[in-house]
Amino acid sequence: MADDIIAVKPAIAAKARIDAARREAMVAAEAKDAEAFWRGEMTRIAWMKEPTKIKSVDFHGDISIRWFEDGILNASVSCLDRHLATRGDQVAIIWEGDDPNSDAKVTYRELHARVCKLANAMRRLGVKKGDRVCIYLPMIVEAAVAMLACARVGAIHSIVFGGFSPDSLASRIQDSECTLLITADEGRRGGRKVPLKANADEALLTCPSVRHVIVAKNTGGAVEMMKGRDHWWDTITAGEGETCEPEKMNAEDPLFILYTSGSTGKPKGVLHTTGGYLVWASFTHENVFDYRDGEVYWCTADVGWVTGHTYIVYGPLANGATTLMFEGVPSWPDNGRFWQVCAKHKVNIFYTAPTAIRALMRDGEGPVKKHDRSSLRILGSVGEPINPEAWLWYYRVVGEERCPIVDTWWQTETGGILISPLPGAVALKPGSATLPLPGVKPALVDNEGNILEGATEGNLVMLDAWPGMMRTIYGDHARFGQTYFSTFKGMYFTGDGARRDEDGYYWITGRVDDVINVAGHRMGTAEVESALVAHPAVAEAAVVGMPHELKGQGIYCYVTLKTGVEPTEVLRKELVAWVRKEIGPIATPDAIQWAPGLPKTRSGKIMRRILRKIAANETEGLGDTSTLADPGVVQELIDNKVG
Numbered sequence: 001m002a003d004d005i006i007a008v009k010p011a012i013a014a015k016a017r018i019d020a021a022r023r024e025a026m027v028a029a030e031a032k033d034a035e036a037f038w039r040g041e042m043t044r045i046a047w048m049k050e051p052t053k054i055k056s057v058d059f060h061g062d063i064s065i066r067w068f069e070d071g072i073l074n075a076s077v078s079c080l081d082r083h084l085a086t087r088g089d090q091v092a093i094i095w096e097g098d099d100p101n102s103d104a105k106v107t108y109r110e111l112h113a114r115v116c117k118l119a120n121a122m123r124r125l126g127v128k129k130g131d132r133v134c135i136y137l138p139m140i141v142e143a144a145v146a147m148l149a150c151a152r153v154g155a156i157h158s159i160v161f162g163g164f165s166p167d168s169l170a171s172r173i174q175d176s177e178c179t180l181l182i183t184a185d186e187g188r189r190g191g192r193k194v195p196l197k198a199n200a201d202e203a204l205l206t207c208p209s210v211r212h213v214i215v216a217k218n219t220g221g222a223v224e225m226m227k228g229r230d231h232w233w234d235t236i237t238a239g240e241g242e243t244c245e246p247e248k249m250n251a252e253d254p255l256f257i258l259y260t261s262g263s264t265g266k267p268k269g270v271l272h273t274t275g276g277y278l279v280w281a282s283f284t285h286e287n288v289f290d291y292r293d294g295e296v297y298w299c300t301a302d303v304g305w306v307t308g309h310t311y312i313v314y315g316p317l318a319n320g321a322t323t324l325m326f327e328g329v330p331s332w333p334d335n336g337r338f339w340q341v342c343a344k345h346k347v348n349i350f351y352t353a354p355t356a357i358r359a360l361m362r363d364g365e366g367p368v369k370k371h372d373r374s375s376l377r378i379l380g381s382v383g384e385p386i387n388p389e390a391w392l393w394y395y396r397v398v399g400e401e402r403c404p405i406v407d408t409w410w411q412t413e414t415g416g417i418l419i420s421p422l423p424g425a426v427a428l429k430p431g432s433a434t435l436p437l438p439g440v441k442p443a444l445v446d447n448e449g450n451i452l453e454g455a456t457e458g459n460l461v462m463l464d465a466w467p468g469m470m471r472t473i474y475g476d477h478a479r480f481g482q483t484y485f486s487t488f489k490g491m492y493f494t495g496d497g498a499r500r501d502e503d504g505y506y507w508i509t510g511r512v513d514d515v516i517n518v519a520g521h522r523m524g525t526a527e528v529e530s531a532l533v534a535h536p537a538v539a540e541a542a543v544v545g546m547p548h549e550l551k552g553q554g555i556y557c558y559v560t561l562k563t564g565v566e567p568t569e570v571l572r573k574e575l576v577a578w579v580r581k582e583i584g585p586i587a588t589p590d591a592i593q594w595a596p597g598l599p600k601t602r603s604g605k606i607m608r609r610i611l612r613k614i615a616a617n618e619t620e621g622l623g624d625t626s627t628l629a630d631p632g633v634v635q636e637l638i639d640n641k642v643g
C-alpha cells in the first residue's frame with residue numbers, strides 16, 4: 001500500500017500553475033543558470049532597488065550565504081502596500097476565534113493601516129532598525145500586525161510560542177537582548193485561558209534589556225501594568241497615523257530570529273534575512289499550494305513556529321492571498337472543528353500536521369462527513385513524517401480522493417519548503433515527501449560523508465544554498481558552522497535521515513541526532529535533561545524519543561536520583577510537573593523510568609542508542625554492549641521498563 005502511486009489527474013494538471021513539463025523546464029533552467037533563474041523569480045516581491053548581485057555562497061571555511069545582496073526592500077511593502085491599488089478591499093486575514101461564535105475579517109487596506117499605526121508607536125518608543133523585538137502573543141490578528149510592524153521599522157522580531165514557560169521566554173529574550181516585548185493579557189485555547197502577561201511579568205524579572213511592553217487586550221482578564229514600562233496596545237496606537245515610512249532594508253538585513261532546539265545546549269536563534277527569505281516564502285507558497293487569486297488558504301500552525309511565519313504570514317501575504325488564522329484547537333468544542341471551519345469559510349487549501357490527522361482519525365469519519373468540504377482543493381502536511389495509514393485517511397476521507405496531498409518537508413533553518421510534490425506535476429506516494437523543489441539540491445551521504453547514488457538510505461544533506469535558508473545563528477556564527485557544516489564538510493546537514501527509492505522519491509525517516517519530534521514540535525533531549533537535573537532530587541538524566549501512536553514521538557526519561565532519595569509516585573508526578581513548568585507543556589514527559597545506573601562507555605559517554613532501543617521495546621538487537629563500563633545496567637533497565 002505504501003508504495004502505491006497516485007498519478008496526477010489530468011484535470012488537475014491542466015489547470016495547475018506547474019505541470020510536469022513546466023516543472024522539468026524549471027529544474028533544467030535552474031540547473032543551467034541559477035542566477036538567471038532567481039533573477040526571474042525575485043520580481044515576485046517588491047524592491048525599492050532591484051539587486052544586481054544574485055547569489056554568493058560559500059559552504060566552506062567561515063560559511064557565507066548571501067542572496068540579492070545589493071537589493072533594497074522592506075518586507076511589509078511586499079506584503080501590504082503593493083496590494084493596496086489592486087486588492088485593498090480584499091480580505092487579507094480571516095480570523096477564527098477559539099470560540100466558534102467569534103471571527104473577524106481584515107482587508108489589506110485595514111491591515112496596512114493597523115501595521116502602520118503600531119510601527120509609528122514603536123518608533124515613538126525608540127525602536128530602531130536592527131533592534132530586537134520579542135513577540136509573545138496568541139493566535140490573534142495582532143500577531144501578524146506585530147510581525148509586519150517590526151518589518152516596517154526594520155526591527156528583528158523573535159516570536160516565542162505562547163505555550164512556552166516564563167523561563168523559556170526569558171532565556172530567548174536574554175539571548176538576543178530584546179528591547180520591546182509585545183504580548184497580550186491572556187490567550188485562549190480549547191476553552192481555557194493562557195496567562196501570557198503574567199508569564200511575561202515573571203520572565204521580565206530577569207530581562208533588563210526590555211524597556212517597554214505593549215499589551216493587546218484579548219480576553220479582558222485582569223493583569224498588572226507596570227507604570228512607564230507597560231502600555232496598552234489600543235492606547236499607544238490610538239493617536240498614530242495610518243501611514244508609516246518603511247525602513248529601507250538591505251536584502252541581507254535580518255528579518256527575524258526564531259529559536260529552535262538542537263541536539264546540544266540551549267535553543268539557538270535561527271536568523272533569517274529579508275530578500276531571499278521573502279522570495280522563497282512567496283515562490284514556495286504559490287507553487288506548492290498552487291495558490292490562485294481569490295482562494296481561501298488555511299495553515300493551522302501557530303505563528304510561534306516557523307510554519308506560521310512562512311505559511312500564515314509572509315508567504316500568503318506576499319502573494320496577496322486570503323490567509324486564515326485560527327486561535328483554537330482541532331478538538332474543541334468537538335473534533336469536527338477543523339471541518340466546520342473549512343465549511344464556514346469555504347477553505348480551498350488546507351495545511352496541517354500529521355499529529356492532528358492521527359488524532360482526528362481515531363474518531364472515525366463521522367465528524368468529518370458532518371461538514372461540507374467541497375471547497376477543498378489541496379491538502380498539505382508538515383512537521384513530521386506522515387505514516388501511510390494517516391496519509392490515506394486524509395486523502396480518502398477528508399479530501400474524497402479529489403485533493404492532492406502535498407507532504408512538505410522542511411525545517412526552521414530552511415525558511416520554507418524544500419522537498420514536496422507540486423500538485424499538478426508530481427505523482428504522489430503515501431508517506432513520501434517526493435521530490436525536491438526546483439533549486440533544491442539534496443543528497444544522501446553515509447556517515448563518512450560519501451555521497452550515495454540511486455535507491456539508498458542515508459543522512460540528508462543539501463549540496464548548495466537556496467534563497468530562503470538561514471544565514472547564521474544569532475550572535476554565534478561559529479556555532480552555525482559547527483552545527484550545520486562540520487559533520488559533512490561543505491554540505492548543509494539537516495539532522496534528518498532519509499531513504500530514496502527507485503523513482504528518486506525521498507522518504508524522510510526522522511532525526512538522526514538527539515532531537516525528537518513530539519506532535520510536530522521539535523524538542524532537544526538535552527533541554528529536557530537539563531530541566532530534570534535542575535530538580536534537587538535528580539542526580540542524572542538521559543532523555544530519548546519513544547514511538548507514540550498519536551504524537552509520533554513521546555518523551556522518555558531515564559532518571560537517576562540522588563543518594564538517599566526515594567523513587568515514589570509522588571516524585572514522578574512532581575518531576576513531570578517540574579519539566580512542564582521549566583520548559584512548557586509541549587515538553588511534558590510521557591514516561592519516567594528510575595535508573596539506578598545509565599549505560600556508559602568507559603570514557604563516561606551515555607550510550608543513547610541503547611536507551612532508545614529499550615524505550616522502543618526493541619531489546620532484541622541491542623548490538624555491542626561490551627564497551628560499556630558496567631554492562632549489567634542494561635538488563636536492569638530492560639527489566640524495569642515503563643509502559
Ligand code: PRX
Pocket residue numbers: 260306307381382383384385386407408409410411412413433494495496508510511517520521522
Ligand atoms: O525531522 C524533520 C521534521 O521536522 C524537523 C524540522 O522541525 P522544525 O524546525 O520545527 O520545522 C517544522 C516545520 C517545518 C525536520 O528536521 N519534518 C518536518 N516536515 C516533515 C518532517 N519530517 C518528515 N516529513 C515532513 N514533511
